[in-house]
Amino acid sequence: MRVYMALGWQYLREHRLATLVWLAVTALMSYVVASTAPAVADEQLLRAFLRNLPSQVRSLFGDYLQYRNGVDYYLSYKWLQIVPLLAGIFGALEAVAVIARDIDRRTADFTLALPVRRSTVLLARFAAVAVNLALFYLVTLVALWAELWQLGLPGSVARYGALFAGQYFVSLAFASLAVLLSLVSRSYGAAVRASELVVIAAYVADLANRVAGGPTALSRIVLFGWVGTREVVGEGSFPWGAMLLGLALSAILLRLSVRVLQRKQIPA
Template sequence: MLFKREFKRNLRSLIIWSIIIAGIILLYLSIFPSMAKEQANMDNLMNAVPSGMQKAFGMDRLSLGTLLGFYGIEIHLMTTLLGSIFAALLASGIVAKEQNEKTAEFLLALPISRQTIIAQKGAAVAANVALFNLVIVAASLIGFQFSSAQTLSYKAFFLLELAVFMMHLTFAAVAFLFSAVARRTRSIVSMSLGLVFIMYFLSVVAGISDKLSWLKYVSPFKYADAAQILTEQSFRPLYAVVMAVVIIGCFFAAYGYYRNKDIVV
């Protein structure tokens, strides 16, 4: 089964990235109890940060002295940025690499249609991203036990992680479309990673400048904004719908293009 083949080919990468992100989460959450004791000093430190930077990173609405506030400021950046890079790298090469590695001839000789090939590759991408996000959730829940005396809203936490999961899928879907359309894996990886960093830069600019706040509707990073989700305890339906449309649209576009693509073997 092609799905199993693709899953196994990417399993090592998934394990490595999962260990890295879980280690970061557990490390940060393990030092939170000692930092919480210095809440006054931490708040003073945050107040020294320019107001624009406070807005960009949610420091104006979250506190490092609370567990979810600390998570939203310190850890959320890691899970969103590193997770998006993982998703983009995973999806950007999963189709085009068949030509680069000269395995397209073997793949197309199998008694399965092109539609099945692209659908199962897409399913492998989605499964890897889902498992990676399950690791994030599991590591976070374990890490929260270091501060069991702190109360937190699990509703807000799971809404935040839902937004992060959809954001990762969004970048994976766009990179998957790049992979289906382009022919050279190296250029696809560059475009996919470039997109991640550009979107992150736009989210920071949207947070700093009121005049450019409209950029938040362009960047998926603002759709998974920790300060908004954790303070309001809601994931705005508009953001969920936009990301869902992009995810579904990119996967179907990749499906349609690959079906008629002229593949040189």
């Protein structure tokens, strides 16, 4: 445990600045979006807002009557659906740095020459990534809640929390995939590009499929379909599927990553 703590803490310290910037920007965006919610709190204004929405967006988020209130619908459309994309990008960036950045910057000569198994380094640092991702969702939720509370708006914060819980495990799976990609990529830069591309492509595929009214299975294949805002925030279902699938995929991908890392040559 001591070794895990030391490795995880070192990783968090080294990435503290980048993490703080991400968290601050996300919290600020949450706060700003929530601050514009009064525009739809009134039923009349909400209807006017909906009339201007394109039909594709309506098909994406469903009927606002499926939601508890206009604020939930508005936040789902404006923000909650975008959060997993940002979290996916953030998580992938952090995950790629678990080992590949050390190899790229030659700090692997220091870390991997310490008396610790490579698998321990990878898992301890991935745990740090998981902590950062959890912080990401937490500050997003807290910022939303704070502004809604300040404005006295009727947002379903508990449902947002449930949505974020599901999205968290999906982001974790993408982060695990990023670790694996980073270990098989030619360079750190290539790994960053590949990981970001995977996250964005999956997100866009899910979005396009929903807008086009395509099969649910397709959205689920790219993972984002497991945590639809309509289902969780609107209908109130808890995203157990996303959590279990995210956890299982993360475990499988990390196991594969450990195998690849154990065979990885660290050239001069």
